[in-house]
Amino acid sequence: MEHKNMDKATLAGLLVAMGIIYGDIGTSPLYVMQAIVGTSPINEVSVLGGLSCIFWTLTLQTTIKYVILILRADNKGEGGIFALFALVRRHAKWLTVPAIIGGSALLADGIITPPISVASAIEGLRMIKPDIETVPIIIAILTGLFMFQIFGTNVVGKFFGPIMLVWFSMLGFFGVYWIAQNWTIFKAISPYYAYQLLTSTQNGESGFWILGAVFLCTTGAEALYSDLGHCGRGNIRFSWVFVKICLLLQYFGQGAWLLIHQNELLNGRKPIFELMPGWFLIWGIAVATAAAIIASQALISGSFTLIAEAIRLNFWPKVRLHYPSDQKGQLYVPSMNILLWMGCVGVVLWFKESSNMEAAYGLAITLTMLMTTALMAYYLHIKKFDMWWIVIFIAVYVAIEGSFLIANLRKFVHGGYVSLFIAGLIITLMVIWYRAFIIKMRLTEYVKLSEYIEPLKELSKDMSIPKYATHIVFMSNAARSTEIESKIIYSIFQKRPKRADIYWFVHVDTMDDPYTMEYKVNVIEPDDIIKITFKLGFRVEQKINLYFRKVVEDMVKKGEVDLTSRYESLNKQNVIGDFRFVVLEKFLSYENDLPLVEGLIMKAYFFVKQFTNSEDKWFGLDSSAVKLEKVPLIIRPVENVRLKRVE
Template structure:
């Protein structure tokens, strides 16, 4: 296994290909923000004022500098989990130090998933609505839904081929942003005064209702979390170098839009979009096409990020074990069908409900503010756990609590105008995570384990008892017991009592999920030669569960080392060296009626088993061959009913 030092070295490496990949993967969200930020700041009915535009641009610049550059690009990218980033990767680094940090991790992850439902509609709608400049009567809603539907439809086929085109397209997009902005700065050169932080201060504290414009300003940095989430795909060095180019291109465009708005000050913006007003007439159609492609890339990045987030949540016991697919050989690429279609339904619902991108802005930003606040909490604790300078930690925490707290308060103004949509979505996701996380520990704490050595003689005798029909040559039980010396009592019950299961060799397989994302290790314990073997797998939280394949590799290694004989013990087959059959047994728990639980635990477990009936069975999660798997349902008696008032009759 590579050392942390080698990971850090690789993570800091900068290459031309890496820079192009970074442009294509992580800057879609933040890169399309010029489509709607200045439009949201200006509004449609109020006259444009010079100091308001300068103040808004000043806040955009300092937000991109303090929030995106300093917090994420310089500081938080340092907190990598063996090269991987994101709020759950950060949580995995510190979760062993304190239990309370589970709460901000859940809230942050849920808010990020909620953001994944709002971002594709607003990005694609903002781009497509540019067509109304050319075709005023055009109905954009069917076009937006068609583009989003096609995007979600192709996820199952893998996007590695399309992904290779993302980098060059985004390079063209950012060059277009920079060029259009730079050309229009001459419309009102006084726009360059916005670098003076005084104008931002004036807008916040002296302009009536200026503070509430922070909700619109915040839209310029909503994609900052993606810089950290996609750390594993691009590397710290590539992100830091490419961000210099991206930030320059973005702010040049904001300056161009600001200069254009200053050139028409005193007038209301109306239904126009200052982004498209920068384009000459002859370039409008190509510009809209490029903007649409950039919006699709932004949506793709959010969808892919949601799949990664859910896969990490599953490994951390925050999410049901839903089906995961790996449609291509590209590292880290996966497809989660259930999440894909839930996101599609959510995106279509947002488009149909809000209809226009200007109305979607009300729902956008509120959820991601919560994610950023939770990342600040986790990062502060990470710095504390790593014993960084105490005053530096306090400064970081207070500064960003103040900045993001202000953004949150300003965004709360959007609540009644559509912000409630993202909060309801986020709240539903948090509820699911709370149910799954608590049910995991309720089951874990009350699962009974027994010493395996107590049953070794009985297993050997059962294996040799010819009066019982042989169940399988090799019988493999999936076990939750991590200790080599232990096994669940339910497994013993299944072997000896439910139906005596005679086999030549009993295999007990346990899977441990590690905090390192790509760990692939195993440990074999031969408890009784040629009779009882225990295999513990240690798999990273981003490694696909393919136990059928992995166990086969382990057994091949053991046969090569002459540690086990897997030849069939049927006489007619043994003499021909035929390999014995393997059969898996997976115990699937259900809530027994013989339970008397406290109210909270009863609600949690009832909700858990209700949701579980809509999720795949354990054998599919472990990647087992369905033809060789036996699913056994066993009652989960968490707290048996006591004091049963039952009397015997004698007449």
Template sequence: MQTFFTNNQKIKVSLTGNEQGSGNHSNGHHHHNLDKVSAAGLLIAMGIIYGDIGTSPLYVLKAIAGTEVINEAIILGALSCVFWTLTMQTTLKYVILTLRADNRGEGGILALFALVRRHARWLTVPAIIGASALLADGIITPPISVASAIEGLRIKFPDIQQDTIVKIVIAIISILFIVQIFGTKKVGYLFGPFMLAWFSMLAILGGAWIAKDFTVLKAVNPYYAYQLLVKHPGGFWILGSVFLCTTGAEALYSDLGHCGRGNIRISWVFVKICLLLNYFGQGVYVMSLNGQMLGDKNPFYNLMPEWFLPFGIFIATSAAIIASQALISGSFTLISEAIRLNFWPKIKVNYPSDQKGQIYVPSINILLWIGCVGVVLYFRESSAMEAAYGLSITMTMLMTTTLMAYYLYAKKYNIWGIIAFIFIYFCIEVAFLIANLQKFPHGGYVSLIIAGIIALVMYIWIRAFKIKARLTEYEKLDKYTESLKELSSDITVPKYATHLVFLSNAGRASEIENKIIYSIFQKRPKRADVYWFVHVDTVDDPYTMEYKVMTVADDDVYKVNFRLGFRVPHKINLYFRRVLEDMVKNGEVDIRSRYESLNRHNVIGDFRFVVLERFLSYENELPFWEGLVMRAYFFIKQYTPSEDKWFGLDSSAVKVEKVPFIIKAIDNINLKRIPWATNGSGQTNGH
């Protein structure tokens, strides 16, 4: 595809001959693909996104019954709360409403933020809080799910030591993180059949117990939830345990890009029915213990006939392993979006398959693994993890509600409907947050500390980006065109390269950063036959691969702007070579060496890339807070890949040059000159 502008000096070309890959899909076609339902898609959805919410039956009723004497009214009220939480939170808010807010097929709180950020700057705050809280809770999800399942071994092996269980849990979690390298498409196909067996088992076991006492179904009536929360002393605090049944809803939204909206909505109908059958079946069992203590019993495992127990433990363990996948894959998506939004350092992101939304982030995979192992070693038992779990995810849900309300407002939905949405979900989620606050001293502080650290990094990165953008000075490129041409032909200056390529942040074709001019003319005069200034724009369409070329001075100065989709790796070395091939074919540039002996033999000239990396100069008079932010920014940046690696440049042809980042130069220095004293013989008296 080639499009020529009216100005003959500009050319816009697709880097691929594949029209489908150019990112120019119509919006209707995009939504059709997102809503498409297939058997393979349903299987992948089953394997990837329902692990967390699907394994909640392992610990929800156990956490609700707790150590109190079992009371039928409490259990019916709790089951009513579970039913309406899954209906209002997971089904209505996320599956029906929030899944509509996709950013070109991608989901999650940062995708939602990308859709509304232009409307109000303050929306950055809920985006950072929500994203960091979601990542933090993702560190507790694998340990609590796997530990809850493995502890079922105690039913068959009562003498098993806790240290042994801890080692098994760590081993399983480690294998799960190793599997991530193969991509979530393969993981989804592998896990899908297991989760189908899991949900089928939940439905059958629960249904068998419901058949023993159909009266449990009256818990569907919200009156029982009202009675528990309002009338029963201390009943409100049970919401902290009830909330565990919906913690995976946010991960469900984050994984929209992996599975598609249609597959999620259809599969959720089946998943929700299976979950409710099991919860109500457990309710029948727990109410049969009316007046007794639950003790060490796990209602989930007590639904099983004794002969089925080994199979049940195996399937539950498999499902618990898969439970971690929802938050892990959701975390990868979240970090990828954070990088695009300048919320996170530029780190390596892999795309293991051609499946849309398939992402693997090696450094985050390692950090999540370290965090999960640390949680297992710190809490050791699932009951301790239950006390810490869910506090930070309530923060994420509140922030999603805030952003979603603004999205509905921006899309001009009925204002009364928006007000009703805000009122209903703020009431529900604030109630959950208050109930979960009791978990703070019992371990909830762990997830909040982790969330705080992640939020701090995000704040530093976005704040530093804004400071740099505000203070970066740009010059008109045509102002230096003659100077560049004169330097190019000045044989008194040693030639630096035949083709000198600078990576530029200047998006406008007519501008260039002051620091590049400083590097060419002042730091060390860099004479080249041809100067190239290359800029990269990351756009929201995932597969766009286009570029524009502006000829500033024939055979001397060129500006190249790449437009790359957010899923396209930044292999600038490869793409720039393609640009040169197109320009040579069109007769726009001669890339042969300008050395006479080499030019006669048509030898291609040498290319050298210059990447300018800033450092915090001592010549600064910074405001205290901005100085603190920039120092933290440069401290973190030293542990992230350099610009040349991020842009995929050949290291042998790259010069990384340090330039000072001067926010405000120190002025008004009170330095006084004094005369040099001499003795009678004319010699100095100084040392």
């Protein structure tokens, strides 16, 4: 998706957007009205008030906040809370806090969305076969979906788009069919009915708490923003008009059916399936199940995007990223796919019923929305928006989302603790990773390369030392072309003197722009010392082996470097010299005297690191020509060693 084409809408793009983005928000009619009515008898106040709340939530929260306002804040075409953070992070350090909390809560929510959507659809089968075991079916469907991820979201989008078109058309059609039997249902658009519900008493308690159920109609808004990079702003905005109309028609249709059954109990009946004639029911459940699978997809692809951005911001371990197709925005994260699958299966086995999952659902995502509001307010401030507009934005959305958060806090004891526990684990990992990165940066010592030009040239000519390789390539963290880590100098001269004809130092800069592919060459000493800096976007696959070869070929063509082997016998035959990559991997030295908290952070960091990719795998280096060298990370040596010499 090119940045300049972000606002264009195409027929194919609209179909892909329908398939990837609206699953979560589009399957809300499966459970929202059921959650609002709850276990109490159906009454007019809760039905009309619930519809009014849904209408204004979808308008103020989803349409105005997300579709109109927040989609403007794209990072070179990419969306999501971390993309928004990348736009504002240079202006204030404290913004890391809302970014980590919001991102973690969104990932935690991604573990509950697939089970609740699929369970809500499959439970419709009970209308045909009341004693059916739903749990094995739900687990089988979720397992199939996670296995399907390897093909990439482009395949998924093309395959899912037409199904979602059928789903929304079906929602709209049955909605209109029931609305036609009671056109007065549209009076619920008046905010008076929302006010009446929220200030009334339902079942002996305040109607305000129903907001926890109402909130479920907008939970997919955050995933919609995360998937901006997959579909583009224009496609999302155009398709949302159709999606919102179909959703509202379905909700109001359910309202019309509920009013016919006043004073009755739902007893597990799902209004969405009650709207369908008996002969159509099995087809309706099939389409609903397909739509639920697609709802899960929206969160899964959003989670992959979040992880890729978290890695770039040093919030997450450097796990393998796959790009299944050449199309921009395509991404698959194998480790995250397995974790999400395990989490989803765990949620299904723990809660078993979708009505139980409703209790856990929504609490984490309200946190994400509040954090997005905080980051967006700062973004508007940077963009020099009038202060009064920013104050109004904060006041309106903190009031709305704050109310949702308070109402959702009731869910904590009923299952909300599950999503908050998962979010807590993710926050812990992100904080450890980020703090460890800062500690390591503080302790990495850099030296001037210019001071080592002569020693390196002398080492190169020293025949008494066996040659390590014709070309040695060191992966370096030093961003400045004139500097190098002291650890690399230690590795060349002291660890085991490494004689080579040409020393190459390669640095990779991950850019905020997703698709940058540039490099810069600094020939520090012709035919002796060369530094290459790659500037790669965070969506560009790390294939340093391939890119380095391309750079070297270009340099040979321009006559900047001679690659011929310096061994006499091979030189005569014009044989290309051998290349060896050296990657330094740090480990925590025993010689450390760290403050307690920093010590625990670094121990936790190195513990997690042993389960993730080694640096050479992350850089995509050819393993046959790579030497991994362990170097101690001495943070603060233990002082006052009291040793006594005895004769």
